[in-house]
């Protein structure tokens with residue numbers, strides 16, 4: 001079945017290609033465990049030794065039967081010695097296995113820890129374009145659930161399957177040594193079990209894949225509902241969301257049930273049946289031998305040993321097959337992790353260019369989110385160091401897009417230079433330390449006001465407070481019950497939008513950037529506070545290059561130059577006075593409209 005057919009339209013991340021997943025999962029597994037090769041092979045060697053010791057048990061039993069019980073030779077000290085020896089070998093084997101399983105479990109946990117770190121690090125380096133399509137809940141599911149599934153893979157593969165395989169091999173070798181013809185009958189079990197497992201996989205694979213996808217969709221759905229709770233409740237969409245959740249949940253239940261049915265019907269009962277059948281065959285063979293003459297004394301010992309070994313063959317086989325449903329889920333999880341890791345990261349700047357003065361030069365910049373649908377057309381701009389530039393224009397004219405490109409969120413190689421250095425040649429650390437931004441939608445961490453301003457940078461309390469004062473955020477922060485240590489709730493839920501914006505400005509100022517980009521940074525702030533913020537920005541003049549997008553034109557009135565964007569093109573360019581002098585210009589019209597609005601408001 002092609003992977004697409006089980007995908008729902010909501011799937012944001014690329015579906016994992018199913019056909020190659022065992023190989024991908026295996027390579028993922030090996031790479032993560034590579035640093036612990038030594039533990040791996042030592043663990044396997046010791047497990048082999050333990051299996052060898054364990055296989056001795058039935059042999060000792062056979063020896064006891066053949067040499068002491070049947071000849072009625074009651075040599076008590078030797079019998080006791082034999083029994084004690086077998087007991088001791090068994091105890092040593094158990095102890096060895098326990099130690100090795102603990103060792104391998106450690107390898108598994110640490111490998112998954114490494115893998116999860118790798119996945120998270122990778123996600124942090126993905127280009128912004130990836131997040132335009134990613135669905136948060138699904139992504140979270142990949143970083144947490146799917147890596148957890150990979151752990152299952154380690155634990156199942158390393159533990160149960162490896163251990164069972166070794167036990168199986170030990171028993172088979174012992175049987176081979178006892179009677180190779182009987183061993184062949186037992187060996188027929190292996191292809192039979194393989195067939196059952198293949199059949200099981202065929203039946204349950206679609207259900208397993210589907211249930212993992214549904215689980216990740218459930219996550220996505222819950223995450224989305226919580227993020228949009230206000231809109232959801234206001235739009236009275238709760239019943240519809242509940243319904244969709246219900247149907248996802250029901251689908252998940254059904255696919256899990258399908259999985260369990262395949263498990264319940266195929267695996268255990270069929271294997272138990274095989275066990276009984278095999279015992280019957282072996283006993284029948286011995287019966288045949290006995291009918292052709294009296295059962296030799298030697299044969300009784302072999303019957304005992306064989307019956308012991310059959311259970312030792314069946315049990316690991318059952319163990320291996322019982323792991324299969326888990327193994328399958330884990331493989332699917334692993335292939336999804338693999339698919340995420342295969343997403344290309346944003347190219348890291350290899351050069352060591354630096355931002356020094358903060359002069360920006362844009363040449364013939366054309367950009368499209370989707371090929372063939374350019375959003376920006378041939379933008380050319382020179383923004384001198386220390387100047388204040390405003391960007392205005394209609395909704396959707398490409399203002400935020402232009403800033404995103406200047407911030408390197410999307411690649412536009414060769415069209416932007418800062419201080420003469422191509423944008424992509426500036427080292428990441430230098431670039432992020434020198435370029436600050438206040439986004440259109442302020443984003444706050446569920447942390448204290450102080451942490452939200454410092455953002456992990458090593459800033460002193462005095463620096464944090466200075467930045468807050470400059471952004472005129474100090475007043476309301478100090479008024480919170482624990483001042484700078486007040487937790488702001490998820491996304492800064494405890495603050496008003498305007499306050500969030502002031503905090504975002506403080507955060508940008510705290511980094512003491514050379515270049516500062518503001519995207520509608522004052523849209524939700526009252527006129528009085530706005531003027532204060534404006535004065536702060538004015539004080540940066542000459543030291544910091546400021547590029548501010550604004551719908552509220554008063555914010556950029558005093559700018560050195562104002563860029564008017566229209567459908568992705570620079571339509572007008574000049575100071576406020578120059579643009580106002582353009583008869584029938586876009587800026588003039590926008591300005592006059594806003595004046596009218598303000599007068600309206602003043603009259604009311």
Ligand SMILES: Nc1ncnc2c1ncn2[C@@H]1O[C@H](COP(=O)(O)OP(=O)(O)OP(=O)(O)O)[C@@H](O)[C@H]1O
Nearest residue numbers: 132369370375394395396397398399400401402440
């Ligand atoms: N991530 C994206 N993927 C695809 N298209 C996008 C993306 N972001 C924006 N666009 C499109 O690009 C165009 C410009 O968007 P942009 O956000 O730059 O506008 P804007 O000038 O900032 O508008 P506003 O004043 O409303 O903030 C719009 O037509 C928008 O639909």
Ligand SMILES: [Mg+2]
Nearest residue numbers: 399400401440
């Ligand atoms: Mg915008």
